[in-house]
Amino acid sequence: MQTPTALDRKGIISAVLAYSAWGFFPLYWHLIKRVSALETMSHRVIWSLIFYAAVAGAQGQLRQFGSVFRNPTVRRKLSIGAVFIAFNWLLYVWAVTHGHVMETSLGYFIIPLINVAIGALVFKERLAPLQKLSLLFAVIGVAWLTIDYGRPPWIALGLAVTFASYGYIKKTVAGDATILSMVETSVLVPFALFGAVAIRLSASTPLAEIDKIDAAQTSMASDLPSVLFQWFAPLNAALSTSPASLTTAEWALMIGGGAITGIPLLLFGIAAQRLPLSILGFFQYLSPSFQFLAAIYFFNEPLESSRLAGFASIWVALAIFLYHLRSTPTHRA
Numbered sequence: 001m002q003t004p005t006a007l008d009r010k011g012i013i014s015a016v017l018a019y020s021a022w023g024f025f026p027l028y029w030h031l032i033k034r035v036s037a038l039e040t041m042s043h044r045v046i047w048s049l050i051f052y053a054a055v056a057g058a059q060g061q062l063r064q065f066g067s068v069f070r071n072p073t074v075r076r077k078l079s080i081g082a083v084f085i086a087f088n089w090l091l092y093v094w095a096v097t098h099g100h101v102m103e104t105s106l107g108y109f110i111i112p113l114i115n116v117a118i119g120a121l122v123f124k125e126r127l128a129p130l131q132k133l134s135l136l137f138a139v140i141g142v143a144w145l146t147i148d149y150g151r152p153p154w155i156a157l158g159l160a161v162t163f164a165s166y167g168y169i170k171k172t173v174a175g176d177a178t179i180l181s182m183v184e185t186s187v188l189v190p191f192a193l194f195g196a197v198a199i200r201l202s203a204s205t206p207l208a209e210i211d212k213i214d215a216a217q218t219s220m221a222s223d224l225p226s227v228l229f230q231w232f233a234p235l236n237a238a239l240s241t242s243p244a245s246l247t248t249a250e251w252a253l254m255i256g257g258g259a260i261t262g263i264p265l266l267l268f269g270i271a272a273q274r275l276p277l278s279i280l281g282f283f284q285y286l287s288p289s290f291q292f293l294a295a296i297y298f299f300n301e302p303l304e305s306s307r308l309a310g311f312a313s314i315w316v317a318l319a320i321f322l323y324h325l326r327s328t329p330t331h332r333a
Contacts, residue, residue, distance in 0.1 A: 011274030015283040018267035021260075023290025026096045026104070027298060028260055032253050034243055037094035039199040040254065044089055045185060045192035047258025048265075052182035055266070064179050069186070074173055078184040081169035086188055088162040089261075095155050101295035102303070106145050107159030108288035109314055113138060114164035115284065119277030122168070130324035134282065134317045141313030148307050167280070170272040177269030181262065282321040285314065 032040060056062050068074055095104045116135055119125040127135065146153055173180055246254075271280055292311060295301040 008274040011271045011280075012283075014267040015271035015275060015280055016286065018264040018271060019283050019286040020290065021264040021267075022108075022287040024294070025092075025260075026101050026291055026294050028253070028257075029093050029096045030299070032250050033097035035246065035250060035254065036199065037090050037097065038195055040093045040257070041086065041090045042192040042195035042199070043254040044257045044261045045086070045188045046196060047255050048262045049182065049185045049189055049258075051258040051262040052178055052185060052266075055262075056178050056182060059178065061176060061179060064176065065182055068175060068179050069183050074175070074180075075183065075187075077169055077173050078180060079187045081166050081173075082184040082187045084162045084166040084169070085184070085265075088159060088166065091155065091158050091162070095159075099299070099301065100155055101291055101299050102301045103149075103153055103155045104159060105288040105291040105295060106142070106149075106153055107156035108163075108284060108291065109138075109145070110142055110156060110160035111164050111167075112282050112284040113142060114160060115167060115277045115280060116282075118164065118168050123171070123277060125276045128324060130320055131282075134320040134324065137313050137317035137320065138285075141310045141317065144310035144313060145307060148304070148310060167268075167272055167277070170269055171277060174273065177266050177273070181265055181269055282318070285318040285321075289315070289318070 029040065053062070056065065092104060095101070113135070116127070120127065146156075170180070271283070296303055
């Protein structure tokens, strides 16, 4: 399938809004950094489903949920997608709340390259000359940043692979974005409910010990297998990172996380269905650019001059892509 000569305007607007919102996510999740990543993810799932149900109800589409959920092919694909996005959420929240916003930014810079590769190899999408030039600068920038880290960027690679896989699955499933998101979230809800209840029943760590646990987990960030082991084996080690009680503000932020999570995913679902992956992939650069700025100016993470060169190359890629996009006709749908 060749890239269409005219791009869908609603798809472009949805992509810009979704990726811009994701770019400011670190600021939101930082407000509940005391809460464990597992508990935060559990509540994201639960309240996201409630948000989707409310949107579908307001649109008079709730009846569609049952028919879509009973479709075995759609349910199987969305279940796989749900696993990918759940792991992505868990890893992302953990990284943001443990001082690795810069590396999450790198991960989301890598995603467009994977999307473009999938678009070209799987969907046979053609790249225009300016898109190829933009991709070249992006590859150079990502390669430079990866080398500059001096180690495999496990967090970045984990985020990139899981979200790109999720995007591919969303591209292959047709249907209303709200209903599809509702189906994939409902698959995770039983696990999320169990996790949320188990954490509240088990969370008895004194607040004075939270910082010690955070410091120990942060020191393991360069070793992803160790990080995963810390999360899941034994389960109590992960649950213990949450305080015994949460403030009213923290509960409000976790409940609000449903809409904060759901709105960008709905917009992304619309964009994924309406735009070629090779185009959608480059919009991805908006999100990590905002995360990069947040890492420096809000979280005060260090930035070496050598690393700045890699980000500069990626920004050149984004500028070329936006110039090409400006000269590409759009159509309303």
